[in-house]
Amino acid sequence: MPASFVRRLSSILGAVALTLLLVGGLRLALGAPEPRFAGPGASPSPTTTASPTPSDEGFDWLVGTAAADTVVAYAERDTESEVVGEFPRVNEQGAEQTFLLLVEERGPDGSIPEGLGWVEALLPVRPNGTTGYLRTDDLSIQGTDYRIFVDREEFSLTVFDGDEVVMETEVGIGTGETPTPVGLFYLTSLLQPPTNNTVYGSYAYGLSGFSETLIDWEDGGIIGLHGTNDPTSVGRQVSHGCIRMRNEDIEQLVPMLPLGTPIEIV
Amino acid sequence: MRTILKRGAGAALASALAVSLVGLTGSASADAVSSARGAAFGLELVGPVGLEPQPAVEAVFPAGPETAEDALLEVPADPAVNSATLAVRADAAQQSTIEPTLQAVIEGQFSGAPATWNARGYAITEDLAAVSNTITADVIESESTAACIDGDIVYGSAARIVNLGVGGTNVPVINPTPNQVVFNQLGIQIIFWQTNWDPSTGGLTDDGESVFTNALRITAPGGIDLTVSHSEASATCAGRQPQPPDPDEPDEPDVPEAPPADPVPGQPTFTG
Numbered sequence: 001m002p003a004s005f006v007r008r009l010s011s012i013l014g015a016v017a018l019t020l021l022l023v024g025g026l027r028l029a030l031g032a033p034e035p036r037f038a039g040p041g042a043s044p045s046p047t048t049t050a051s052p053t054p055s056d057e058g059f060d061w062l063v064g065t066a067a068a069d070t071v072v073a074y075a076e077r078d079t080e081s082e083v084v085g086e087f088p089r090v091n092e093q094g095a096e097q098t099f100l101l102l103v104e105e106r107g108p109d110g111s112i113p114e115g116l117g118w119v120e121a122l123l124p125v126r127p128n129g130t131t132g133y134l135r136t137d138d139l140s141i142q143g144t145d146y147r148i149f150v151d152r153e154e155f156s157l158t159v160f161d162g163d164e165v166v167m168e169t170e171v172g173i174g175t176g177e178t179p180t181p182v183g184l185f186y187l188t189s190l191l192q193p194p195t196n197n198t199v200y201g202s203y204a205y206g207l208s209g210f211s212e213t214l215i216d217w218e219d220g221g222i223i224g225l226h227g228t229n230d231p232t233s234v235g236r237q238v239s240h241g242c243i244r245m246r247n248e249d250i251e252q253l254v255p256m257l258p259l260g261t262p263i264e265i266v
Numbered sequence: 267m268r269t270i271l272k273r274g275a276g277a278a279l280a281s282a283l284a285v286s287l288v289g290l291t292g293s294a295s296a297d298a299v300s301s302a303r304g305a306a307f308g309l310e311l312v313g314p315v316g317l318e319p320q321p322a323v324e325a326v327f328p329a330g331p332e333t334a335e336d337a338l339l340e341v342p343a344d345p346a347v348n349s350a351t352l353a354v355r356a357d358a359a360q361q362s363t364i365e366p367t368l369q370a371v372i373e374g375q376f377s378g379a380p381a382t383w384n385a386r387g388y389a390i391t392e393d394l395a396a397v398s399n400t401i402t403a404d405v406i407e408s409e410s411t412a413a414c415i416d417g418d419i420v421y422g423s424a425a426r427i428v429n430l431g432v433g434g435t436n437v438p439v440i441n442p443t444p445n446q447v448v449f450n451q452l453g454i455q456i457i458f459w460q461t462n463w464d465p466s467t468g469g470l471t472d473d474g475e476s477v478f479t480n481a482l483r484i485t486a487p488g489g490i491d492l493t494v495s496h497s498e499a500s501a502t503c504a505g506r507q508p509q510p511p512d513p514d515e516p517d518e519p520d521v522p523e524a525p526p527a528d529p530v531p532g533q534p535t536f537t538g
Contacts, residue, residue, distance in 0.1 A: 063524045095527070141521055142525075174537075189527075189530065191531070192530065199538045206536055214537055217537055221537055222536050224536025224538065226538075242536050254529060255526050257527060258527055259524070
């Protein structure tokens with residue numbers, strides 16, 4: 001190596017070190033790659049009709065369970081974009097943090113194309129219907145064909161396994177002052193109360209949705225789907241927004257439904 | 267930004283300037299695999315000014331896209347990476363249908379290597395200027411491949427560089443072997459064709475489950491640790507004779523079914 005070259009190189013390296021010191025806090029502002037595939041469809045709104053993601057194979061719905069200590073939801077497919085929410089691995093009800101994934105593009109087997117790196121998800125936060133983009137690396141992804149449909153006017157709840165109706169029953173809903181919210185939600189937790197003799201009956205699912213009138217309720221006013229100690233309240237507007245089922249009905253759901261099961265309320 | 271990188275002046279210079287092109291090829295055919303994965307990224311920088319791997323792609327069989335590609339045409343000026351254009355591609359397939367990009371022109375062949383592969387990662391960087399324009403190269407390519415041959419995994423690795431320069435002086439890369447240090451002066455170390463691939467056997471030199479190839483690995487004063495044109499590939503053999511699907515058996519989805527929720531003992535606080 002010629003001495004002149006070594007001197008020139010030493011000079012260059014000195015400048016490099018100085019520059020690095022000056023820009024030590026600077027991150028390269030490389031633009032995040034744009035999504036390769038079209039993003040999910042429109043975010044669910046209260047008037048959305050729940051319909052399974054079209055797919056000839058695989059599950060109708062995909063569910064993401066937190067695989068990281070914290071799952072961060074972003075406004076865009078970009079870690080530099082606005083943070084919509086941060087979710088610990090276990091939610092406040094002690095259940096695994098779960099998200100309903102809004103996936104329009106599927107692989108040939110019905111799975112998410114992993115190369116995407118991002119997936120839009122319905123989030124268990126106010127306001128109802130909030131979505132965000134999650135890193136697929138932060139999720140364990142599973143599928144389900146179950147979905148729940150609640151018709152407030154009919155006081156009815158129907159559980160589907162794909163196209164097959166596996167349960168159709170009567171439910172109680174919120175009163176006029178504390179109505180059951182409408183929209184697309186999903187099951188976020190399943191609690192077994194210490195006794196059946198409370199308003200929650202034998203089991204209570206937490207939903208991703210919140211009461212739109214009870215803002216100061218403990219834990220934020222999470223809407224529940226639960227049993228009851230008063231079967232006569234079924235078929236009426238009696239609740240603070242929760243959906244009440246007979247205990248024998250909800251006990252049929254417990255061995256069936258996973259967290260993340262979508263529930264549409266109209 | 268998302269445009270397939272055009273082969274520019276760097277490629278045109280390949281025949282006229284110092285070209286180092288190494289790797290493997292062969293004629294054996296590969297079996298079906300139960301899983302395969304290819305991945306690649308253009309640049310990664312570890313140091314005081316960090317840079318996440320990008321553009322980065324991954325192709326996964328059976329649970330992902332068979333092909334993924336991305337490109338980044340302009341890198342904002344930075345002391346560690348002044349400029350570069352980058353393109354990456356990943357492929358994964360159950361059958362050995364993937365034709366490597368570099369294989370057709372590679373010298374130094376591995377006799378047991380297949381002609382086509384089940385997984386492949388490929389990265390190309392052009393017009394690199396790094397470390398305050400001290401280190402330059404016209405073309406830097408990396409390719410990693412994996413295939414299943416007679417029930418065993420065979421890996422491949424290839425790298426190519428055109429016109430590597432340091433401080434304006436050409437650094438020749440002639441007949442390289444894997445993990446060859448091609449420059450080591452004044453705190454700058456440049457490794458060409460950094461890989462865990464064993465060229466004598468087609469296996470790996472470590473206990474990993476995938477082959478990786480860093481076309482260039484540069485360390486420099488100031489804590490700079492720069493990887494340029496990274497690729498990796500892996501596969502899992504499905505057996506020598508893939509069984510045809512049983513028409514009576516329903517197709518099993520590759521995404522597992524979510525199990526019923528486990529009840530958590532506790533008093534709910536839902537609105538009731």
